[in-house]
Amino acid sequence: MRALKTKMLWGGWAAMAGLCSTLLLAGQGDEVVVIYNSRMPESRELALYYAQRREVPTNQVFGFELPTTET
Known part of the structure; x- marks a missing residue:
């Protein structure tokens, strides 16, 4: 399980x-x-971090509840 999370993070x-x-x-x-x-x-x-570095306005940063495992 930890290996999968690591792969997802690197991905x-x-x-x-x-x-x-x-x-x-x-x-x-x-x-x-x-x-x-x-x-x-x-x-x-x-x-x-990315948004700050690229000067992306905070109202253009969106979080979605996506799967944390591969299907």
């Missing part, structure tokens, strides 16, 4: 890294929406 980091590199070529933070899994505290923490 999230990889996805964010890919998104970050894409957004470097994109416009300002007001043109971006950040989505995170509200069931995973690490996801929220990463989303807020």
Whole structure:
């Protein structure tokens, strides 16, 4: 179970890294929406960090109750 959470966390980091590199070529933070899994505290923490770094307004950061396991 812990290994699965670790894989999911690393997968999230990889996805964010890919998104970050894409957004470097994109416009300002007001043109971006950040989505995170509200069931995973690490996801929220990463989303807020990312939003702050990219100057994404807090009203464009959304948490959704998503599964924490693979289906």
